Amino acid sequence: MLKYLLPLFLFGVLAAFLAAGLKLNPREIPSPLLDKPAPAFALPVLGAADKTLSNADLKGRVWLLNVWASWCVSCRDEHSLLLEFARRQAAPLIGLNYKDEATAAGYWLEKHGNPYTASIMDIDGRTGIDYGVYGVPETFVIDRRGLIRHKHTGPLTEADLDNVFLPLIEKLQAENP
Amino acid sequence: MNIHHFQSTVDMPPFHQYLSLMACALIFWLSLPASAAVEYHSFSQPEQEQAYRTLIGELRCLVCQNQTIADSNADLAKDLRRQVYEMLQQGKSRQQIVDFMTERYGDFVLYKPAFNARTWLLWTGPALFLLAGLFAVFRVIRRKKTVGQPALSSDRQSRIEALLEEGERE
Numbered sequence: 001m002l003k004y005l006l007p008l009f010l011f012g013v014l015a016a017f018l019a020a021g022l023k024l025n026p027r028e029i030p031s032p033l034l035d036k037p038a039p040a041f042a043l044p045v046l047g048a049a050d051k052t053l054s055n056a057d058l059k060g061r062v063w064l065l066n067v068w069a070s071w072c073v074s075c076r077d078e079h080s081l082l083l084e085f086a087r088r089q090a091a092p093l094i095g096l097n098y099k100d101e102a103t104a105a106g107y108w109l110e111k112h113g114n115p116y117t118a119s120i121m122d123i124d125g126r127t128g129i130d131y132g133v134y135g136v137p138e139t140f141v142i143d144r145r146g147l148i149r150h151k152h153t154g155p156l157t158e159a160d161l162d163n164v165f166l167p168l169i170e171k172l173q174a175e176n177p
Numbered sequence: 178m179n180i181h182h183f184q185s186t187v188d189m190p191p192f193h194q195y196l197s198l199m200a201c202a203l204i205f206w207l208s209l210p211a212s213a214a215v216e217y218h219s220f221s222q223p224e225q226e227q228a229y230r231t232l233i234g235e236l237r238c239l240v241c242q243n244q245t246i247a248d249s250n251a252d253l254a255k256d257l258r259r260q261v262y263e264m265l266q267q268g269k270s271r272q273q274i275v276d277f278m279t280e281r282y283g284d285f286v287l288y289k290p291a292f293n294a295r296t297w298l299l300w301t302g303p304a305l306f307l308l309a310g311l312f313a314v315f316r317v318i319r320r321k322k323t324v325g326q327p328a329l330s331s332d333r334q335s336r337i338e339a340l341l342e343e344g345e346r347e
Contacts (some may be wrong), residue, residue, distance in 0.1 A: 026242065027242075029239065029282070029283060029285050030283060032279065032280060032281070032282070032283040033281070054206075066254065074261065085323075096260075111205065124256070125252070125256045126256075128256075129256060129257070129260060129281060130281060131281070132242055132254055132281040132282045132283075133253075134239035134282065
């Protein structure tokens with residue numbers, strides 16, 4: 001009996017692994033930065049190049065970092081959601097304008113609307129490397145202590161925002177700094 | 178008959194031979210690893226250049242996923258090559274650069290991931306499967322051996338022999 005059941009069992013195990021493998025998204029690479037301090041930056045602000053914004057300026061607040069660029073096609077997919085998010089004023093939304101040009105980026109925001117509290121310019125992509133950016137758009141949630149608590153790769157969906165981001169922001173805002 | 182003309186046609190391989198040669202060359206050329214135009218970096222020491230070449234051949238381009246940053250022409254790959262170059266110029270060691278990359282992109286950035294609590298199955302898996310296979314083969318062979326020698330009781334054996342003898346006599 002075992003002789004016939006064992007191959008069947010092994011097949012079942014293999015099939016389960018393959019089925020799970022099919023459902024995984026190979027683009028979704030777990031970030032090693034989770035629960036680690038958000039990498040430091042001090043970058044010029046888009047539209048006000050004489051000003052700089054650093055992560056220290058946001059210490060003590062729960063905030064979002066959204067990596068975007070005017071050349072990024074899928075950024076347009078999530079843009080209306082970001083505008084909606086900005087209207088709710090749940091948390092500051094900082095844009096990391098990744099490897100872009102100030103004029104093109106400024107024009108893009110004028111055309112599609114500006115959901116960002118401020119956008120900072122990472123022209124040579126060094127801050128992007130520090131945050132492990134590999135697919136724009138990406139969105140990070142940073143807590144009051146300055147730790148990265150969530151990372152989302154790719155365009156946000158309404159479900160992501162309602163089921164993950166907004167509850168998480170609420171939870172983090174209730175935490176003591 | 179013009180001998181010269183005759184010879185020249187004989188010495189010339191027929192056109193289809195060129196064609197197959199060209200096809201071979203094309204296939205060979207296509208199967209060469211596509212290497213991106215890697216920008217030129219100057220190194221003061223040959224060891225540093227060697228370290229640079231090795232490192233960019235071991236780091237994964239996260240945008241294209243199945244290419245190293247040496248092979249890829251993606252923007253991110255260019256930036257990561259620049260990062261590796263700059264860190265080498267600053268005198269950083271190979272391990273420091275690998276740590277820098279894994280801190281930001283995780284073990285996935287390495288084509289040869291480190292052996293640790295999370296990756297041990299990945300590394301030992303093939304050997305485990307081989308051992309399991311050898312064990313199965315060993316068991317099958319042993320079983321076959323016992324089947325090859327049928328265990329017959331001695332009176333049955335003598336009956337078979339008696340029957341065979343009887344058949345021969347008839």
